[in-house]
Amino acid sequence: MQTATENRRWSKEYPELGTGPVPAESCISPEYFELERERVFRRTWLNVGRVDDIPNAGDFFVRELAVCKTSILVIRGKDGVIRGFHNVCSHRSNKLVWEERGTCRGALACHFHSWGYNAQGQLTGVPDEENFHDLDKSKLGLTSVTTDIWEGFIFVHLGPQPQETLTDYMGGVAEQFKGAAFHKRHLTHTYKVEEQANWKVALDAQNEAYHLPFQHRYSFPGMFVLKDNRYLRLSGVKLYNHHAVWSTTYNSESTPTPTGALMNQLNTATTNSRLPMLGDFDFFVIFPNFVILQFRGIEDDYYMTYNFWPLAVDRCIWEIKFHFPPAETAGQRLSQEYLKHRICDVLQEDAVAHETLQTGLNSRAKTHLILQDDEIQIRHFHTVLEDYMGFFNGRGH
Amino acid sequence: MAGVSLPEPFQSLEPFGAWALATERERRAKRLSSSMEEIQAFYDALFPQLEAVVAYLDQFPLDQLPAEAQPLYYLTLSLVEVTSAVELYHNPHIFEAIEPARFRRVE
Ligand code: FES
Ligand SMILES: [Fe+2]
Numbered sequence: 001m002q003t004a005t006e007n008r009r010w011s012k013e014y015p016e017l018g019t020g021p022v023p024a025e026s027c028i029s030p031e032y033f034e035l036e037r038e039r040v041f042r043r044t045w046l047n048v049g050r051v052d053d054i055p056n057a058g059d060f061f062v063r064e065l066a067v068c069k070t071s072i073l074v075i076r077g078k079d080g081v082i083r084g085f086h087n088v089c090s091h092r093s094n095k096l097v098w099e100e101r102g103t104c105r106g107a108l109a110c111h112f113h114s115w116g117y118n119a120q121g122q123l124t125g126v127p128d129e130e131n132f133h134d135l136d137k138s139k140l141g142l143t144s145v146t147t148d149i150w151e152g153f154i155f156v157h158l159g160p161q162p163q164e165t166l167t168d169y170m171g172g173v174a175e176q177f178k179g180a181a182f183h184k185r186h187l188t189h190t191y192k193v194e195e196q197a198n199w200k201v202a203l204d205a206q207n208e209a210y211h212l213p214f215q216h217r218y219s220f221p222g223m224f225v226l227k228d229n230r231y232l233r234l235s236g237v238k239l240y241n242h243h244a245v246w247s248t249t250y251n252s253e254s255t256p257t258p259t260g261a262l263m264n265q266l267n268t269a270t271t272n273s274r275l276p277m278l279g280d281f282d283f284f285v286i287f288p289n290f291v292i293l294q295f296r297g298i299e300d301d302y303y304m305t306y307n308f309w310p311l312a313v314d315r316c317i318w319e320i321k322f323h324f325p326p327a328e329t330a331g332q333r334l335s336q337e338y339l340k341h342r343i344c345d346v347l348q349e350d351a352v353a354h355e356t357l358q359t360g361l362n363s364r365a366k367t368h369l370i371l372q373d374d375e376i377q378i379r380h381f382h383t384v385l386e387d388y389m390g391f392f393n394g395r396g397h
Numbered sequence: 398m399a400g401v402s403l404p405e406p407f408q409s410l411e412p413f414g415a416w417a418l419a420t421e422r423e424r425r426a427k428r429l430s431s432s433m434e435e436i437q438a439f440y441d442a443l444f445p446q447l448e449a450v451v452a453y454l455d456q457f458p459l460d461q462l463p464a465e466a467q468p469l470y471y472l473t474l475s476l477v478e479v480t481s482a483v484e485l486y487h488n489p490h491i492f493e494a495i496e497p498a499r500f501r502r503v504e
Contacts, residue, residue, distance in 0.1 A: 189421075190503040193495065218485055218492045258444070259480040266451050330454035330462075330470055337477045345481055348494035355495075 010237045010376040017239075021368035022382045023392060027198040028361050032391055033313035040288050040388050041067045044242075045148070045155040045162070045169050047290040047307060048074060051082060052152065052187060053101070058119045060108075061101040062087055067310040068158050072145055073097055075104060077120040084147035084156045085121045090140040117142055150174065152182050172240040173284060176276060184273050185303060185323035189340055191347075192319050197354040199289060199308040199316035200385075201361065205353050206306065207285055208375045209234060209248050215353060219345045221254075234374050235279045242287040242384050244377045247279025250296065263338045266331035269299040273325055277301060285377065287384050295339070299332075300325045302339070314358055320347060401468045407450060413439050416475040417468035421502060424471075424478040428489055429497060433482070440483045443476045 011019050026032050048063045060075035071087035073096065089096045089110040096110055096117070107116035107124055116125030121142040129135060146157040148166040151174075155166050167174050195202055205211075209232045212220060236247040256264070280296040291306040307319040322340050327333035360366070371379050386392055401414030416439055418424045428436065443450070454470055457463065462470055482489050494500075 192501050192503055193499055194501075215493075219481065221485070257480070257484040259477070259484060262447060266448065268455065327459055329459055330473065331451045333459055334451065334473055334477060337474055338480065341477050342481065344500065345491050345494070348491055348497070348500050351495040351500065352493055 005233060008373045010234075010373050013237070014239055014376060014380070017376065017379050017383055021370050022379060024361050024367055024369055026382070026385065026389070026391065027201050027358070028313065028364070030313045032389070033198075033310070035389060035391065036310070037067055037069070039390070040385065041065075041310075042159045043163070043388060044288050045157050045166050046288075047153050047155050047286065047305075048072060048084070049154045050152050050182075050187065051149060051154060052183065053154075054082065056103065058104040059101075060097065060104060060119075062097050062099065063156075065158070065309075070158070071095060072156055073142070074147065074154060074156075075119050075121070078118070079120070081120075082147065082149065082154060083121055084145035084154075085142035086145060088143065089115055090123055090142065091115050091126075096142070151177050151180055169242065170286070171242065172238070173243050173245070173286060176245070176278075176284075178276075180276050181273055182275075182303065182323070184271075185300075185325050187321055188324045188336070189322040190320065191344070192317055193347075193351050194311075194315070194317050195351060195354050196314060197316055197358040198314055198361075199310040200381075201357050202316055202318050202354040203285070203289065203291070203306075203308045204369075204378050204381070205350060205357060206291065207246075207283065207378050207381065209246070209283075210372065210374055211353070216346050216349055219349060220342070232374075237376060238278070239377070239380045243285055244380050245278060245282055245284045246374075246377050247277075247283070248281045250280040259338060260342075263335040264298050267297075267299055267335035268329060269325070269327075269332040271300050271325050271328075273300050275301040275303060285381060287381070288388075297339075302336075304343070314362065318351065318354070402465070403469050404453065404465050406453070407446065407469055410442055410446070410469075410472060413442055413472065414468065417471040418475060419471055421474075421478075424475045425497065427475065428478050428482060431479075431489060433487065433489060436479045436482050436489060440476065440479055443472060447473065447476065 049061055053061055054076045057076055057078050057080060060073055063072040063074065065072055073085045073087040074082060076082050087096050091110065091113055094110050094112040097108055104119045107118055109116045114127050115123060118124050123137045123140045126135065126137065146162055148155055150166050150170055212232050232248065234246045235249040238245050275294050277294050277296055282294040284292040286292065289308040293304040295302045303323050305321045309317040309319065311317060324336045327336055401411060401417050403411050416427060418427060450469060450473055454462065454466060457466065486492060
């Protein structure tokens with residue numbers, strides 16, 4: 001159980017990031033947000049779901065990507081292949097599928113004139129086809145979106161030509177998670193919070209542990225190792241090309257709540273399924289808007305994901321997913337329910353901060369964010385962002 | 398679901414039948430609409446027996462709970478729902494949180 005108590009340790013490991021304040025303009029400028037659509041969200045791989053979301057041929061889900069001004073249909077074909085398409089009818093561009101998820105049995109029919117498409121995105125039916133001029137159905141399938149899969153996570157790329165393959169884009173994170181047993185943990189709970197906050201304000205607020213002993217003093221007391229019993233310090237930080245991870249260590253001396261103690265005892269799972277973890281809690285930020293959180297459990301490790309979906313410069317959707325191993329017994333299920341319950345309370349506090357931070361930034365009373373050493377991952381995130389945006393070095397003006 | 402009947406050793410919990418709720422949504426609503434006294438009474442009744450209740454439930458595979466064990470199982474899930482109210486907040490509500498309805502569960 002090692003937690004860094006040496007001051008300003010991470011900036012010594014990553015001196016190239018500097019130590020100065022970070023401009024806040026990126027979180028409030030409408031001009032910046034418009035550029036982000038093109039320079040970030042059309043130039044990176046975006047996580048839209050998992051293969052387990054659509055296990056059978058014909059299963060699909062739809063993703064509203066407001067930031068890219070499109071809706072994406074991700075569907076498993078009869079051949080088992082998962083493909084992504086713009087959710088747009090080839091006839092006159094009506095939105096094709098209106099459900100959030102479902103299964104295509106036979107054909108997906110457009111609501112306007114009922115053009116039909118199969119699960120491979122091919123146009124199969126056109127009512128009154130004889131009355132069209134030179135209609136070649138084979139050329140009028142749905143418009144594909146570049147889609148690829150990494151460790152069971154489905155990503156799309158909306159640019160004309162991805163600069164890197166998905167695996168190259170994942171870089172060191174791909175090495176860290178090689179063969180990770182994500183598939184042994186099912187999606188058990190999903191939550192969505194629509195927030196009056198820039199997507200980065202929400203993400204930055206989650207992307208550190210400094211606030212835990214303060215903002216969450218009632219909901220999450222003493223769970224992680226503290227310096228001088230007062231301040232949380234990270235046990236690890238790794239900064240990759242685009243992505244980053246930080247970790248914390250459980251405090252073995254903290255007294256659990258009565259229910260917490262009992263839950264550890266009641267969880268009699270024997271699955272003992274582990275994830276490749278760096279600490280007891282790991283927070284991976286996959287640039288730009290995807291997060292994988294891993295938790296060390298007594299019998300099993302768990303993971304969660306966040307996706308921060310921009311809606312406008314000051315609005316986003318925070319999507320939260322819990323993945324637990326399938327519970328075999330009531331005791332196991334209950335201890336999962338308990339962990340989820342505790343975390344959900346913490347996240348409902350977090351959401352308040354996302355909006356009060358945004359309110360403060362909107363006032364322009366301050367021009368910069370001041371970051372401490374254990375917030376270096378936020379500094380890194382804004383550095384990667386600026387590499388894509390080139391806003392402050394002049395390309396944006 | 399008041400007037401619930403529970404298996405033999407746990408009949409003392411029957412007065413708390415209104416907490417035997419199948420979904421998280423219902424359990425959350427019940428917690429938020431209950432007074433701290435009601436929550437405390439439910440916690441005080443079930444918590445000391447929780448180990449025994451779980452031992453009883455764990456005789457069965459979770460997906461094959463007999464019908465008479467089902468309400469008992471729901472009670473344990475409701476206990477988890479109120480545990481922080483009792484042990485941490487001394488209040489049914491989280492200290493400084495967004496309006497509960499905005500934290501939307503997607504089914
Ligand atoms: S727009 Fe889809 S069938 Fe006409
Ligand atoms: Fe937090």
